[in-house]
Amino acid sequence: MALSPAQNRLLNIAALIFAALGLAWVVYIQAIRGMTSGPDFIQAVKSGEITADSVTSIEVVEPPPGYSAFTASEYERLTRLATITDQTAINDLLTALLGARPGQYSQNHPSLQYHVYLKVNCQEDFFWLDVEEHQDAKSAVLTVEANNRNALNPNGATLYYLQNYAEVLGLLQQKEK
Numbered sequence: 001m002a003l004s005p006a007q008n009r010l011l012n013i014a015a016l017i018f019a020a021l022g023l024a025w026v027v028y029i030q031a032i033r034g035m036t037s038g039p040d041f042i043q044a045v046k047s048g049e050i051t052a053d054s055v056t057s058i059e060v061v062e063p064p065p066g067y068s069a070f071t072a073s074e075y076e077r078l079t080r081l082a083t084i085t086d087q088t089a090i091n092d093l094l095t096a097l098l099g100a101r102p103g104q105y106s107q108n109h110p111s112l113q114y115h116v117y118l119k120v121n122c123q124e125d126f127f128w129l130d131v132e133e134h135q136d137a138k139s140a141v142l143t144v145e146a147n148n149r150n151a152l153n154p155n156g157a158t159l160y161y162l163q164n165y166a167e168v169l170g171l172l173q174q175k176e177k
Helices: 005-032 041-047 072-077 087-097 166-176
Strands: 055-061 080-084 111-122 126-135 140-146 158-162
Touching: 041 087, 041 126, 041 140, 041 158, 055 087, 080 087, 087 158, 087 166, 111 166, 126 166
Parallel strands: none
Antiparallel strands: 055 080, 055 111, 111 126, 126 140, 140 158
């Protein structure tokens, strides 16, 4: 059965509307859902908005293999390697993060040495950080992707790097044991 030209146009319009809705849904899932406004965690630390006294705990979390968590239920299902509640350790971590620089550090084919998520729990809010140690033949760097307050979507995170990070890595690895 052949379609009339009017039916064919309606079918084409319906297909375009369906495609546009699908594209809008993908954009929403990848770029909007789970994002919040305001400063990211490192900006909040550097501005003094977040201090060690306002952090109740830092959860060291094993990231999922092969993908990033996007929803609250995905984050909550991840394995907790340690929980840092010691105020001295929290203060040391925040002090070390004051030296984080925005942007990406250039390396030549770096390998991933260490990878964890950190959930920083404050009195009323939380922040997710994605922490990775990368090393190439000439340098090693710790990258931190810092999300905004209560944000779950990793696509909205700001990238920072630390070149002098032994203290941060030492604190995190010590707490995992």
